[in-house]
Amino acid sequence: MRLRHLAMELSKLPPHPQHDVTLEQYATEGDFAARWIAEIIARGDLDDTTRVVDLGAGNGILGIGCYLAGSASTLLVEVDPNCQHVYEGVDWFIGDVQDWSGENVDLVIMNPPWGAQIPKADRPFLQTSFGSTAKVIYLLHSSHSTHLAPLAESMNWTGEVVLRGIFRIPALYTHHESQNGETEVSVWRFERR
Numbered sequence: 596m597r598l599r600h601l602a603m604e605l606s607k608l609p610p611h612p613q614h615d616v617t618l619e620q621y622a623t624e625g626d627f628a629a630r631w632i633a634e635i636i637a638r639g640d641l642d643d644t645t646r647v648v649d650l651g652a653g654n655g656i657l658g659i660g661c662y663l664a665g666s667a668s669t670l671l672v673e674v675d676p677n678c679q680h681v682y683e684g685v686d687w688f689i690g691d692v693q694d695w696s697g698e699n700v701d702l703v704i705m706n707p708p709w710g711a712q713i714p715k716a717d718r719p720f721l722q723t724s725f726g727s728t729a730k731v732i733y734l735l736h737s738s739h740s741t742h743l744a745p746l747a748e749s750m751n752w753t754g755e756v757v758l759r760g761i762f763r764i765p766a767l768y769t770h771h772e773s774q775n776g777e778t779e780v781s782v783w784r785f786e787r788r
């Protein structure tokens with residue numbers, strides 16, 4: 596599927612409800628998701644044998660993008676049941692990330708809470724994915740965070756930033772009611788050491 600076509604398909608998904616401040620629901624936009632997935636394919640990490648899990652899936656934009664790009668299977672893990680919608684070909688696990696088994700996965704993709712509202716809210720996502728059967732993990736996080744590489748190292752993973760971008764943060768989170776904020780984000784790629 597062409598990049599533009601993928602971006603268009605992903606932009607048509609039901610929008611993330613983004614109603615719960617404590618869950619840090621910053622949604623990825625279609626263009627950025629498509630660029631990210633193109634990067635994953637270019638690196639040889641996604642083909643028709645790859646089992647994908649999207650943690651903190653929201654409307655499923657990242658996992659569904661991998662599915663449209665031809666993954667073998669896709670599971671969307673999300674705690675907020677308001678995010679769930681029917682999308683043929685992908686499965687949902689509605690529950691906390693820590694209750695997902697971590698099994699039957701080759702690639703984890705995620706844009707989890709960054710821990711800006713509730714300190715360390717990203718840790719269960721990192722620990723669960725580093726402890727899973729995945730061979731490779733893609734993670735979007737604030738470019739300001741400094742804990743990711745050391746945490747990965749401590750769990751015998753190694754990572755590098757493979758993509759950067761600008762994210763729009765909904766007014767709900769910026770404490771300026773009329774204004775959307777912007778922040779720099781980095782996409783990390785982790786593999787086992």
Ligand code: SAH
Binds near residue numbers: 622652653705707708
């Ligand atoms: N991946 C989507 C959504 C990112 S926002 C995107 O990129 O657009 C982070 C998501 O993580 C939110 O939808 C939020 O509801 C979910 N989330 C927060 N804490 C969670 C937890 N403990 N377990 C599972 N999902 C969680």
